[in-house]
Amino acid sequence: MSLIGDFGVDPMTPEQFDAEAALFGPLTDSVRTLMEATLMSEAEADDVARARALVDEAAALLNTRRGGIALGTRWGTDGIRRSWGNAVMGLRNPVAPPLEFTHDDDGPSWAEAELGGLYEGPPGLVHGGVVALLLDQALGSAAFYAGSPGMTGTLTVRYRQGTKLGPVRVEAALDRVEGVKSFVVGTVITPDGVCAEAEGIFILPREVRHLAGELAQSFHPGEG
Numbered sequence: 522m523s524l525i526g527d528f529g530v531d532p533m534t535p536e537q538f539d540a541e542a543a544l545f546g547p548l549t550d551s552v553r554t555l556m557e558a559t560l561m562s563e564a565e566a567d568d569v570a571r572a573r574a575l576v577d578e579a580a581a582l583l584n585t586r587r588g589g590i591a592l593g594t595r596w597g598t599d600g601i602r603r604s605w606g607n608a609v610m611g612l613r614n615p616v617a618p619p620l621e622f623t624h625d626d627d628g629p630s631w632a633e634a635e636l637g638g639l640y641e642g643p644p645g646l647v648h649g650g651v652v653a654l655l656l657d658q659a660l661g662s663a664a665f666y667a668g669s670p671g672m673t674g675t676l677t678v679r680y681r682q683g684t685k686l687g688p689v690r691v692e693a694a695l696d697r698v699e700g701v702k703s704f705v706v707g708t709v710i711t712p713d714g715v716c717a718e719a720e721g722i723f724i725l726p727r728e729v730r731h732l733a734g735e736l737a738q739s740f741h742p743g744e745g
Contacts, residue, residue, distance in 0.1 A: 538603060542612055545612070545613050546612050546613070549612065549613050549614065549615050552615040553615040555576070556615060556639055557637055557638065557639055560638050560639060561638060607658070608654065609654060609655060609658035610622070610632075610658065610662075618634035618635070618636060618640075619634070620632035620633075620634050620655065620658065620659075620691065622659070622662045622666075624662075624663075624666040628694075629663065629692040629693055629694040629707075630659065630662055630663040630666060630692070630693050630694065631659075631690060631691065631692045631693075632659065632690070632691050633688065633689065633690045633691075634655075634688075634689055634691075635687065635688055635689075636651070636684075636686055636687065636689050637686060638686065640686070641686060643683065645683075645685060645686055646683040646684055646685060646686065647683075647684040647685070647686060647689070649678075649680060652678070652680070652684050652709055652716070652717050653676065653678050653717075653719075655689070655691050655709060656676065656678060656691065656693070656707050656709060656717065656719040656721075657673055657676050657719075657721065658691075659691040659692065659693035659707045660673075660676070660693045660705040660706070660707045660719060660721040660723070661673060661705075661721070661723055662693065663693035663694055663695055663705050663707070664695055664703040664705050664723045667695040667703070669695060669698045669703040669723075669725075670703070670723065670725065671701070671702070671703050671723030671724045671725045671726070672723060672724055672725075672726055673721060673722075673723055674702070674721075674722040674723060674724040675721065675722045676719060676720075676721045677719060677720045677721070678717055678718070678719045679717065679718045679719070680716070680717050681714075681715055681716055681717060681718065682713065682714070682715075682716050683716065684709055684711055684716040684717065685711055685713060687711065687712075688711065688712065689709060689710070689711055690709070690710045690711070691707065691708070691709055691710075692707055692708050692710065693705055693706065693707030693708075693719075694706060694707070696720075701724055701725040702722050702723070702724055702725075703722070703723040703724075703725075704720070704721075704722055705720070705721045705722075705723060706718070706719065706720050706721075707719050707721075
């Protein structure tokens with residue numbers, strides 16, 4: 522069985538994937554806006570009660586038909602990975618900022634996002650756990666697109682300064698590969714400079730190590 526087969530191919534065609542993205546992507550954006558409004562609202566009690574009723578009605582509509590426990594990573598028949606359930610870059614996950622990574626052949630993988638109050642830890646600053654979350658995803662994505670994927674073994678984060686809410690850039694690059702281990706480095710940057718640095722070791726799972734050669738050749742540069 523091929524690598525993609527081992528991970529499971531979604532039966533939808535690329536056209537069906539595109540249609541689903543066009544349908545649910547804007548809904549996710551609207552829910553993300555709702556989450557921010559819920560956090561920041563100072564509306565009157567009656568308006569809050571009405572909003573709650575509308576949210577409950579919307580949830581009931583969406584729950585008339587549900588899928589599995591989680592979306593996870595879905596591979597299309599075109600070989601493109603779609604991490605729609607991902608907490609950092611999932612198109613259908615309103616928790617995600619979301620980040621969309623660019624992978625340059627001659628430079629680091631990078632993504633930019635605007636982090637608002639939903640991601641706050643100390644007043645005016647991004648939660649340190651969120652900073653680590655972004656770095657974990659960035660480092661893992663860099664290893665993936667370099668053809669040396671793996672699961673996070675260790676992640677060491679050094680916080681240089683507080684990461685202010687607002688525009689954030691995350692960069693990562695594969696440093697070296699030692700057997701089944703990929704060593705990756707990355708940074709979080711704001712207009713104030715480097716806020717955090719990370720080093721991670723990503724380990725190819727034992728159950729797919731026999732597919733290492735196929736694994737390195739199977740990754741498609743596109744991701745939705």
